[in-house]
Amino acid sequence: MATQIxxxxxxxxxxSFEQDDPKQLAEAERRFKKLIGQGFTAATRTxxxxxxxxxxxxxTADETLFYPRLVGG
Incomplete structure (x- = not known):
C-alpha cells in the first residue's frame, strides 16, 4: 500500500492506495496532478x-510527500 501525505x-x-488497483492508482495520479497544479512540491524518500x-x-513510490510553496513577506 502506498501513501500520499x-x-x-x-x-x-x-x-492510501493500492498500487495494483487501476482505479485507486488513477485517483492517486489525479490527486498528484491537482496538488502540483495548486503549487505544491512533491517529494519521495530515497x-x-x-x-x-x-x-x-x-x-512505484511507497510514499509521496506534498508540501506547499513557501510564502515570505
Whole structure:
C-alpha cells in the first residue's frame, strides 16, 4: 500500500492506495496532478531517508510527500 501525505496549514492528511488497483492508482495520479497544479512540491524518500523532489507521478513510490510553496513577506 502506498501513501500520499499532504502538508498544509491545518497539518497533514494521508491518502492510501493500492498500487495494483487501476482505479485507486488513477485517483492517486489525479490527486498528484491537482496538488502540483495548486503549487505544491512533491517529494519521495530515497533509500537513505532523504527527500527527492519529483515533477511527475511515480506509481512505484511507497510514499509521496506534498508540501506547499513557501510564502515570505
Amino acid at each position: 499532504v502538508m498544509d496549514h491545518t497539518g497533514d492528511s494521508r491518502h 533509500g537513505g531517508g532523504d527527500l527527492h523532489a519529483i515533477r511527475s507521478f511515480d506509481p
